[in-house]
Amino acid sequence: MSKIGIFFGTDTGTTRLVAKKIYSLLGEELADKPKNINRTSPAELLQYDALILGTPSYGIGDLPGLATGCQEANWLEFAPYLDDVDLSGKRVALFGLGHQERYADRFASSLIHLYRLFYGNGATMIGRWSTEGYSFQHSAAVIDNQFVGLVIDQRSQPFLTDDRLQSWLAQIKPQLLPALAQAA
Numbered sequence: 001m002s003k004i005g006i007f008f009g010t011d012t013g014t015t016r017l018v019a020k021k022i023y024s025l026l027g028e029e030l031a032d033k034p035k036n037i038n039r040t041s042p043a044e045l046l047q048y049d050a051l052i053l054g055t056p057s058y059g060i061g062d063l064p065g066l067a068t069g070c071q072e073a074n075w076l077e078f079a080p081y082l083d084d085v086d087l088s089g090k091r092v093a094l095f096g097l098g099h100q101e102r103y104a105d106r107f108a109s110s111l112i113h114l115y116r117l118f119y120g121n122g123a124t125m126i127g128r129w130s131t132e133g134y135s136f137q138h139s140a141a142v143i144d145n146q147f148v149g150l151v152i153d154q155r156s157q158p159f160l161t162d163d164r165l166q167s168w169l170a171q172i173k174p175q176l177l178p179a180l181a182q183a184a
């Protein structure tokens with residue numbers, strides 16, 4: 001597929017909102033409309049070689065889903081479909097939502113499970129993001145002093161979201177485009 005696929009999980013709609021912002025910043029020539037992961041088939045996701053995937057954080061133990069208190073199915077219910085699927089050749093950038101003031105000890109930690117799911121199956125992970133400008137004690141989503149993807153906090157820092165999205169997209173676009181060129 002010669003476009004970027006954008007998929008998100010959400011419980012209260014914030015990750016959907018951010019996915020829509022990403023879509024409008026990229027434009028319809030580069031990306032397809034964002035889709036909720038609980039209304040996506042594995043084949044739909046796997047048709048893309050360039051992916052932007054988003055998740056909210058609900059706890060540290062696993063991906064968000066019914067078992068972690070979400071009202072609707074989320075990444076936790078989708079993850080088993082990727083068991084034993086070879087994702088090599090896919091370029092994947094992640095974004096995660098969290099609330100650093102309230103959950104300072106596990107800020108945006110669910111993002112690490114999405115990272116492990118895709119990296120563990122062979123995808124090339126791009127789009128790491130600096131922890132500077134955030135205030136928290138601990139996040140499982142930090143590797144080598146960087147978040148494994150863009151972290152957005154619509155609760156404590158909504159005024160920073162648009163700038164963060166623009167900088168991050170400028171960073172990842174050149175890394176996603178080769179995957180589109182190969183598919184074209």
Ligand SMILES: Cc1cc2nc3c(=O)[nH]c(=O)nc-3n(C[C@H](O)[C@H](O)[C@H](O)COP(=O)(O)O)c2cc1C
Pocket residue numbers: 009010011012013014015016056057058059060069097098099100103106107108109154155
């Ligand atoms: C019950 C509950 C648990 C949460 N747990 C975390 C958490 O562990 N870490 C974090 O950074 N944010 C946590 N949050 C904040 C959400 O991740 C944040 O509000 C996010 O924007 C929600 O996204 P959504 O509207 O797409 O579901 C939690 C929120 C709720 C209501």
